Amino acid sequence: MNRFLLRRALLLLLGMQLTAAAPVKGERNTPAIAPVASSERITAIAVQRTSQRRIDSLQALIDARPVLDTIKIMQVTRLAWEIQQRDVRAGLPVLRRALQMSHQLRCRDYEAEALLxxxxxxxxxxxxxxxxxWLNxxxxxxxxxxxxxxRIRYLGRMARIASQQGQYARALSYCFRVPASYDAGDTRRFYTSLQIQIGSTYRQLGELPTAERYLRHALKVALRHDYPDRLNLIYGELGEVCRQQGRWAQASRYYAQSMTISEKLHLAPEILGMEINLAEMDAQLGRNVGAMQRAYPVLWQAKKVLPLAVPRVLVLLAxxxxxxxxADSAVLYAQKSLQASQLIHSQSGLQNASEVLAQAYAGLGQFARAYQAQQxxxxARDSLTGAEVSRRTAALQYRHQLREQQNKITLLTQQTRLQQQQQQLVRLRQQWQVALxxxxxxxxxLxxxxxFWLYRRRQAAREAALRTSLAADLHDDVGSLLTQISLQSTMLREGLYPPEQQRGHLDHMAETSRMAARQMSDVVWGIDARNDSxxxxxxxxxxxAHQVLPPAGLELDFFADPALLTASVPLNTRQAVYLIYKEALHNAVKHARxxxxxxxxxxxxxxxxxxxxxxxxxxxxPAQPAGQGLRNMQARAxxxxGTVTYDTAGPGFRLVARLPLG
Known part of the structure; x- marks a missing residue:
């Protein structure tokens, strides 16, 4: 698409350069268009004169460029276009040359444009x-x-062929193959051409309001996006619509606008077409002199540039x-129109030429020929009427089918939109569920x-408390015992004890060492993970109990609830109950008798x-226990x-400690 637009821009630039070339001696620049009076009326003569100057300049450029490249292809294509402004058939060999060059360079886009x-x-x-x-x-x-x-332009050309042959239903089918989504971006220009073709087809069908609606839409797009090569076609078709509706002033204004733009673009076929439309409108309004003044200079140009319009011009002159x-001149022109219509197989041309020929023969008194022409x-009229009825019927049937398809498409679109909305609702619900x-x-x-943070914090606090407890136990129990051993050993080494007392002190040191070892064993046992149960x-x-009580002459009555065998007891509670238990047995051995x-x-x-x-x-x-053991037990609980209570109401001494399990 972009390469096509670039090619078109280069061609326009080349045309501007050729326009700026020095004019041929004796000629002057083409004046601005002012379709006001008949003496100032625009024809294709000025365009053809300018085209000849362009042809000479282009031919010189092509001859001076020996290298075969895309620029030379564009120059040859432009040369063909300029030749077509003078003679359409003469441009065919040049276009075939451009096609051959594109094929030789394997430039598929240039080759496709040449075929078009x-x-x-x-x-x-x-x-x-x-x-x-060529279109295929x-x-x-x-x-x-x-x-x-x-591809859109291909469909537009196929629609134009079908429309010119009176196959209106087929023409519309070609146009409606392109969806409206292409009315945007790089394809908008080509979609606008389809809208113009649809309007032209509906105009030929006689459905003028529908035709005008499509043309107005195309006009709005062409004005907004500056498509001058579409504006001239739109104004020409709007002029035809207004002429068929009898709005002569508006039709004349639209024709003039179309001619102005076509002259600026150097489009001889479009200018000739508008001149012929104006001449026919003059004839319809009874301005025969004006119609003939327009028709005479157009005739010789139309034979080469717009051959399909030649029967219309000849009928106007007739x-x-x-x-x-x-009447004799009318017969001459009518016979030529009849022959031209037969060459292009135009039933409407045969009808119009035969009608004028019959009237002219009657005016000359040649009634046999007039009767023959009337027959x-x-x-031709009956054939044209039957064919026209068939074509219009086919077009109406196609429109009905098209409406049904559009209704189905609308229904499917609504159903699809509903399904999409339901799917979107489900997706939103799923998104909400996922978000939830x-x-x-x-x-x-969180x-x-x-x-977990609180647990770790609690564990850290427990570990800190455990370390503090272990430090206190080691310092209070083991540390004091080791201090005693150190002091006694120092005194023994220095000989501070009499010889008869040294053995007793040595026995005391041994007992203190054993106590320190037991204290250390208790601490290590308390933190060993293997003793968690x-x-x-x-x-x-x-x-x-068996290590402490029997040597002191005491018996033991020990009972534990069986439920404790499966109970989960925390480490601190386990240590506290054991140390309280040891302290209680120590007091019983030492003080209870x-x-x-x-x-x-x-x-x-x-x-x-x-x-x-x-x-x-x-x-x-006592209210305040004076012994170190009782205070230690209370502190550990x-x-x-937990709590520690004492009872001396019965015989002996009873200690009760209650410690939490969690």
């Missing part, structure tokens, strides 16, 4: 079979290079001469993170209860949020 230009020439000549041949080849090339704009009383007129799940997941992850605690408690120690371990809800009782002397418990 060849088809345009044959359409102007009315050679529709040849035009279709151009379409194949456009397909190969994926040129959407080229009618004008007949109305002026020149020929009636045959993500939010819940994020919230759960809560889990907070819980309460079963190991019970075994340790029994072992300690008893014979039996009773130990009971029970579960009381979420608490562990330890009872240690003896049958000794007992005694009242308080460290795990």
């Amino acid at each position: 230009d060849l088809a345009d020439c044959h359409i102007l000549l009315g050679e529709y079979a040849a035009a279709r041949h 080849q151009a379409d194949a090339e456009f397909r190969r290079i994926h040129n959407i704009g080229g 009618r004008g001469n007949l109305n002026r009383g020149y 020929q007129f009636m045959v 799940l993500v939010g819940v997941g994020a919230l759960v992850a 809560l889990a993170g907070v819980v 309460f079963v190991s605690v019970l075994d340790r408690m029994r072992d300690h 008893a014979s039996l120690v009773t130990v009971r371990l029970r579960l009381r809800g979420r608490q562990l209860e330890l009872q240690v009782a003896d049958d000794g002397c007992g005694g009242p418990v 308080a460290g795990v949020a």
Whole structure:
């Protein structure tokens, strides 16, 4: 698409350079168009004179460029276009040369454009079979290079051929193959051409409001995006619509606007077409002199530039001469129109020429020939009427089918839109669900993170407390014992004790060392992960009791609740209960003067209860315990949020410790 636009811009630039060339001696520049009076009327003569100067300049440029490249192809294509402004058929060999050069350079886009230009020439000549041949080849090339704009132009040319042959339904079918989505971007220009062709087809069908609606839409687009090569066609078609509606002033204004733009673009066929339309309108309004003044200079140009319009011009001249009383001239022009119509197979031309010929023969008194011409007129009219009815019927049927298809498309579009909305609703619902799940997941992850942080913080606090407790135990128990051993060993080394007391002090040091070892063993046992079960605690408690009580002459009554075997006891609670238990046995051995120690371990809800009782002397418990052992037990219980109570009401001494399990 972009290469086509670039090629078109280069061609226009080349044309501007040729226009700026020095004019031929004796000629002057083409004046601006002012379609006001007949003496200032624009014809294609000035365009053809300028075209001859351009042809000479282009031929010189081509001869001076020996290298075969894309620039030379564009120069040859431009030369063909300039020649067509003087003689359409004479441009065909030049276009074939451009096609051969494009094929030789393997430039598929230039080759496709050359094929399209060849088809345009044959359409102007009315050679529709040849035009279709070149169009099919151009379409194949456009397909190969994926040129959407080229394919749209192919469909527009096929529609024009069908319309000129009276196949209106087929013409509309070609146009409506292109969806409205192409009315944008690089394809807008070509889609606008289709809108013009649709308007022209509906005008020929007599559906003037529909034709005008399409043409007005195309006019709006062409004005907004500055498509002058479309504006001249739109104004010409709007002029035809207004002429068929009897709006003569508007028709004349539209024709003049079309001619002005066509003259600026150097388009001789379009200028001739507007001149012929104006001449026919003058004839319809009874201005025979004006019609003939327009028709005479157009005739010799139309034979080479617009051959399909020659029968119309000849009929205009025949009618004008007949109305002026020149029946013999009318016969001459009518016979030429009849022959030209037969050459291009134009039924409307045969009808008009036969009608004028019959009237002219009657005016000359040649009634036999007039009757023969009248019969020929009636045959052509009947044939044209039947064919026109068939064509209009086919076009109406196609329009009905098209409406049904459009209704189906509209229904399918609505259903598709509804399905898309439902799918979008489902997607939104899924997105909300995903967002909700993500939010819940994020919230759960946040809560889990907070819980984990609190857990780690609690664990860190527990570890810190455990380290503090271990440090205190080692410092208070083991440290004091080691200090005693150190002091006694120092005194023994310095000989501060008499010889008879040294053995006693050595025995005391040995006992203190054993106590320190037991204290260290208890600390290590308490933090060993292999002793996490309460079963190991019970075994340790029994072992300690058997190590301490029998040597002192005390018996043991030990009972543990079976539920404790599966209970989960925290480390701090486990250490506290064991150390309280040891301190209680130590007090019983040291102070109770008893014979039996009773130990009971029970579960009381979420608490562990330890009872240690003896049958000794007992005694009242002071409000503030003075002994180090009682204070240690209370401190250890308080460290795990537990309590220690004492009871001396019965025989002996009873200690009750309640420690939490969680």
